[in-house]
Amino acid sequence: MNEALTLLSFGDQGWGDTIARGVLVTVTLALATLPFGLVIGFVIALAKNSSEPSLKLAANIYTTIFRGLPELLTLFLVYFGVQIGLNELVKLAGYDIYFEVNSFVAGMVALSLVFSSFASEAFLSAFRGIPHGQFEGGYALGLSRFQTMLLVILPQLIRLALPALGNLWLILLKETALVSIIGLEDTLRESSIAARVTKEPFLFFGIACLIYLVLAIISSSGLARIERWSKRGEVRR
Amino acid sequence: MRVLRMAAAAVAILAVVGGAEAKDWSKVRIGTEGAYPPFNSLTADGQLIGFDVDIAKALCEEMKVECEFVTSDWDGIIPGLQAGKFDAIIASMSITEERKQKVDFTNKYYNTPPAIAVPKDSKIAGTSDADLKGIALGAQSSTTHSNYAEEKLPSADLKLYPTPDEYKLDIANGRIDAVVDDVVVLSDWLATDDGACCKILGTLTPDLVINGEGAGIAIRKEDGELKDMMNEALAAILANGKYKEINDKYFTFDVYGG
Amino acid sequence: MIAPNPRTGLKPPPLAKRPWTATKITGHVLMAFWAISGVYLLTYLLGNLEKPILELALPFLSGEWEVYASDRIATHKFDSFLGRYGDKYISGFLVTLKIVGLSLLFGAALSIPIAAARSSKWKILSRPAYAYVYFFRGTPLLAQTFLIYYGFGSFRPELQSIGLWWFFRDAFYCIIFAFSLNTSAYQAEILRGAVQNISRGQWEGAQALGLSKPVTFFKIILPQALMVALRPYGNEIILMIKGSAIAAIITIYDLMGETRRAYSRTYDFQAYIWAAVIYLMIVETLRRVWDRIEARLTRHLIR
Missing domain, CATH: 3.40.190.10 (Periplasmic binding protein-like II)
Structure with missing residues (x-):
């Protein structure tokens, strides 16, 4: 038991500080992905909700692809493919600069693609929960389309989509673990380095699992608070 | 016809722009793995050490260029070279036909079975x-x-x-x-x-x-100049005893091989 | 042209023209983007066929064409990517199906007692079941796989003494074990949710008819619950197929494993493109088939 505590301590002897840095990377990655995923997901939902068939179809292709591919594969496609593609394009244009897609950015892009396609479904079903009269009411008050969307629809939409989005956030937190495979030093990667060096795989992978569990518990209680806050205006019936 | 001519002109301009770019090799980025002791590995405080690393440093000194090391996972090391994350791979990479399809190699710098x-x-x-x-x-x-x-x-x-x-x-x-x-x-x-x-x-x-003829330094196909520089430097350190010095630091036998 | 109304002789008003609004333009631009990407991808992948087709055609060509064709063939030093790795992809695909199929089956069997314990009145049963479900749903599948594969690997002497080492020695058994535990937690929640969804009236009705509790459960509650659970079960299968890609990380040659092997030997990016095409086809086919099944099984519920 004492040995395990030494291994987990902070400082020269222990791996505590290394793993803590990994946790920071995990949380940063998830938080950095969230806004992109939400905004893209919302735009995709708008496209799916539009009356223009071509726009609907384009949005549906997007979600079909990124919901159907394994997340790990999406990650590899972005990590290797986008870099090769970008550099080919730049070369074609005759410039001699090169882009580097590092593993953090690759992870962020891949996870945003996946998150946004699932989030678009959450937003879409929330849209269906808002009666059409809400739009009409907005227009009748003289609000522009943009104002109606921003001031009338969006607040209700967020409230309706919140439970589904909360679930997606929990999934996102877990999926960040995949970036450890393309070399980003997140919680899982730091733990597996520690496991290899110390030959204590059970201890360190167990710790990694517990860390993710704690992150999930913190998120759940945070989400519950946000949900309560979002419903504060609801009349009790 | 006009469209065709315009396209041809555009291609010509691009070709000129592209061709005018001569690379300046005052600074070379070297890719290596850092997980293959004794050839290349990372110390606990993140320093690269090993035979490959010392050979690379000797080569850079010989070529009088500034070298910077970049570590990459082995699976992604050739894609990394192609994508321009670094300019040369010095990581005990064997010279094989399959790899030659994608990248060029210098002469071998060691060969062990x-x-x-x-x-x-x-x-x-x-x-x-x-x-x-x-x-x-x-x-x-x-x-x-x-x-x-x-x-x-x-x-x-x-x-x-x-x-x-x-x-x-x-x-x-x-x-x-x-x-x-x-x-x-x-x-x-x-x-x-x-x-x-x-x-x-x-x-x-x-x-x-x-297995190929031994381990070589991988270079992008278009960087023939860098390959020649590396080959010259390799011949020089083999001749002036620098190679032997590094060899003896790590091994009790000759790794250059026949 | 629409014929005028025979009674009134009036023509219907012309259909409203759909003007080129910003949305329409955006939609068309995006569709053009997808179409171009699709065509590019197709030509890229069909490049594989150049050598075999030219080789087939060579005996029938002459003069200039023959020279051109043999020149083109000479540019392909190796066989095409598909020629070399096609079989590997098929065997990888079968391994993926095997992993997913077995894990889902074992997971389903395991989920029944877990769901039962989870909805039990006794805390001594429901608490551990809750912890189990929370653990497997709250941590990444990859971390669980590492924990089981490398973690249990370090307990070799203990496992040997109880005669279980043969099981944990094999990466394939390990992955089936890890995936089964994982999916059983999700399936238990699906099952529990579905059973709870059945209204109390169904239980009471059965009781009034004098049916015993087990008979009620298996003959009345479970069929209805499975109906409700169809959609989440379908989603779980898809999640499992996608999740199974991580088996490649622990030395298993599933579809993803073969892909990585092919890529690491050729550094040819189409390795990943083929994998993407195959995974998308599996998932889309499954989704459509599942929609059909669901529509058929629930057709009596449509009002």
Whole structure:
């Protein structure tokens, strides 16, 4: 038991500080992905909700692809493919600069693609929960389309989509673990380095699992608070 | 017709812009793995050490260029070169036909044979395909050793690992019965506490097509100039004794090979 | 043209023209983007066929064409990517199906007692079941796989003494074990949710008819619950197929494993493109088939 505590301590002897840095990377990655995923997901939902068939179809292709591919594969496609593609394009244009897609950015892009396609479904079903009269009411008050969307629809939409989005956030937190495979030093990667060096795989992978569990518990209680806050205006019936 | 002419003009302009760019090699970025002791590895505080690293530093000194090291996972090291994350790979990469399709190589800078290591109490008799029938054989993926096992040892049950660290973990706990890797890499590992479990069963006769003529420095195909610079510098350090000095720092025998 | 109304002789008003609004333009631009990407991808992948087709055609060509064709063939030093790795992809695909199929089956069997314990009145049963479900749903599948594969690997002497080492020695059994535990937690929640969804009236009705509790459960509650659970079960299968890609990380040659092997030997990016095409086809086919099944099984519920 004492040995395990030494291994987990902070400082020269222990791996505590290394793993803590990994946790920071995990949380940063998830938080950095969230806004992109939400905004893209919302735009995709708008496209799916539009009356223009071509726009609907384009949005549906997007979600079909990124919901159907394994997340790990999406990650590899972005990590290797986008870099090769970008550099080919730049070369074609005759410039001699090169882009580097590092593993953090690759992870962020891949996870945003996946998150946004699932989030678009959450937003879409929330849209269906808002009666059409809400739009009409907005227009009748003289609000522009943009104002109606921003001031009338969006607040209700967020409230309706919140439970589904909360679930997606929990999934996102877990999926960040995949970036450890393309070399980003997140919680899982730091733990597996520690496991290899110390030959204590059970201890360190167990710790990694517990860390993710704690992150999930913190998120759940945070989400519950946000949900309560979002419903504060609801009349009790 | 007008469209065609305009397109031709555009292509010509692009070609001029592209061709006018001559690369300036005052600074070279070297890619390496950092997980393949004694050739290249990372110390606890993140310093790169090893034979490859010292050779690279000697070459840079000889070429009078500034060198910067970049570490990359082995699986992604050739894509990384192609994508421009670094300009040369000095990471014990064997010169093979398959790799030559994608990148160019300098002359070899060392050549050591592959070998098979087994647990000390192993009952495996020899290193032939028949001896290894049905045993679980570990190797690092994307290496000449894994290709060798696939082609020459088809009766063994090959397991591929991303880095040597994982196969070391699995042979220590008995999940695999043998590993194949470079003889120097294996000997170096067996000399540590970590490798106390195992012994070398025997070396393998390299196959020129699979194992190639030795380890070379990989360069992008379009960077012929850098390749020539590297080859000259390599010849120079071989001639002036610098190579031998580095060789003797790490090994008790000559790794340059015949 | 629409015929005028025979009674009134009036023509219907013309259909409203759909003007080129910003949305329409955006939609068309995006569709053009997808179409171009699709065509590019197709030509890229069909490049594989150049050598075999030219080789087939060579005996029938002459003069200039023959020279051109043999020149083109000479540029392909190796066989095409598909020629070399096609079989590997098929075997990888079968391994993926095997992993997913077995894990789902074992997971389903395991989920029944877990769901039962989870909805039990006794805390001694429901608490551990809750912890189990929370653990497997709250941590990444990859971390669970590492924990089981490398973690249990370090307990070799203990496992040997109880005669279980043969099981944990094999990466394939390990992955089936890890995936089964994982999916059983999700399936238990699906099952529990579905059973709870059945209204109390169904239980009471059965009781009034004098049916015993087990008979009620298996003959009345479970069929209805499975109906409700169809959609989440379908989603779980898809999640499992996608999740199974991580088996490649622990030395298994599933579809993803073969892909990585092919890529590491050729550094040819189409390795990943083929994998993407195959995974998308599996998932889309499954989704459509599942929609059909669901529509058929629930057709009596449509009002």
